[in-house]
Amino acid sequence: MPLPNPEENGTYTYRDYKTWPDNERWELINGVAYDMSPAPKRDHQKVSFEISRQIGNSLIDRPCEAFSAPMDVKLSVLPGEDENDIDIVVQPDILVVCNPDKLDEEGCNGAPDWVIEILSPSTAYKDENEKLLLYEKYGVKEYWIIQPGAKMVFIYIMGQDGNYKKPEVAKKDEIISSYAVPGVAIDLKKVFSG
Numbered sequence: 001m002p003l004p005n006p007e008e009n010g011t012y013t014y015r016d017y018k019t020w021p022d023n024e025r026w027e028l029i030n031g032v033a034y035d036m037s038p039a040p041k042r043d044h045q046k047v048s049f050e051i052s053r054q055i056g057n058s059l060i061d062r063p064c065e066a067f068s069a070p071m072d073v074k075l076s077v078l079p080g081e082d083e084n085d086i087d088i089v090v091q092p093d094i095l096v097v098c099n100p101d102k103l104d105e106e107g108c109n110g111a112p113d114w115v116i117e118i119l120s121p122s123t124a125y126k127d128e129n130e131k132l133l134l135y136e137k138y139g140v141k142e143y144w145i146i147q148p149g150a151k152m153v154f155i156y157i158m159g160q161d162g163n164y165k166k167p168e169v170a171k172k173d174e175i176i177s178s179y180a181v182p183g184v185a186i187d188l189k190k191v192f193s194g
Helices: 044-059 124-137
Strands: 026-029 034-035 064-070 094-097 107-109 114-118 142-147 151-157 168-171 175-177 184-189
Touching: 026 124, 044 064, 044 094, 044 114, 044 184, 094 175, 107 151, 114 124
Parallel strands: 114 142
Antiparallel strands: 026 034, 064 094, 094 114, 142 151, 151 168, 175 184
């Protein structure tokens, strides 16, 4: 049972990931282990909770489901692939899945419809670069990157060509609607209050 060691250049799979201690949070990106600790700061948690609350309220009696971290999303699941050989497992801050066939007791298998990442100093580079490319490659229809300090949201929407369009930018007083999950609108004034 190999435990992740940032000092080593080894790569890991979901098989390894499932053996790591439950009290630790990790992500795998192309087999590289990323430690998800320490826990996000208070500002991050407030933003996450408010967005989750608004999305959850909008999805009552609807087929889509919203989840907050930690929840495993195995992006590299392909038909017929042995899940133990998967080398991409991420834990987005917030995700919405509209296809119940993608969900099992261990998380989400394949791309969620909508993913939201809230930037922290320790995760900003990964969220704005590596995860952006992964979410685009694996077909996440909509990806929001939230900058709590700047009170801004960058919205990436999947185009017909399978690539994200130039991001739209929303600011602290706007109400923005989801493209991938129609009928869900987020009031940023409430998200960034205080």
